[in-house]
Amino acid sequence: MFIFVLSVKLYDILETMTHIDDPYDGWEALKMMFEARDLVRKLHISNKLHTIKMEEGSQLTMLLKFIKEFKTQFVAMGKKVEDVVLIQIVLNALSPSYEDFIQTIIAQDALPSFEKIVSKLLYE
Numbered sequence: 001m002f003i004f005v006l007s008v009k010l011y012d013i014l015e016t017m018t019h020i021d022d023p024y025d026g027w028e029a030l031k032m033m034f035e036a037r038d039l040v041r042k043l044h045i046s047n048k049l050h051t052i053k054m055e056e057g058s059q060l061t062m063l064l065k066f067i068k069e070f071k072t073q074f075v076a077m078g079k080k081v082e083d084v085v086l087i088q089i090v091l092n093a094l095s096p097s098y099e100d101f102i103q104t105i106i107a108q109d110a111l112p113s114f115e116k117i118v119s120k121l122l123y124e
Contacts, residue, residue: 042077045070054095063093064118086114090121 020026049070054063067089074081091102098121105117112120 042074042079045073049089052093054093056095056097058095060121064121083114084111087111087117090117
């Protein structure tokens, strides 16, 4: 399967490059091909992050691991993820039994960092 997918991708690249005479145009075509894929990947990851929801009784550690893995994927794409975005995602994903925790975080004068919120969730 992997070899087939690699062959198809390589074929797409070669097909595009055979019609280009100028090296600059070739690099621009490659750039456009891969940037489009990065955008689709970013949108897919972003959508997953904003739609996750922790079910009542499920493990908090799994939710936090899931969010941290997606953060790592964004960083690997060269995209910075602000703490406030991660905090919003975590608070929105928590199950209803965490409502008191959510209200406590929201009521604070200054928003704690993502890591502090994770720490509080794990140790409370």
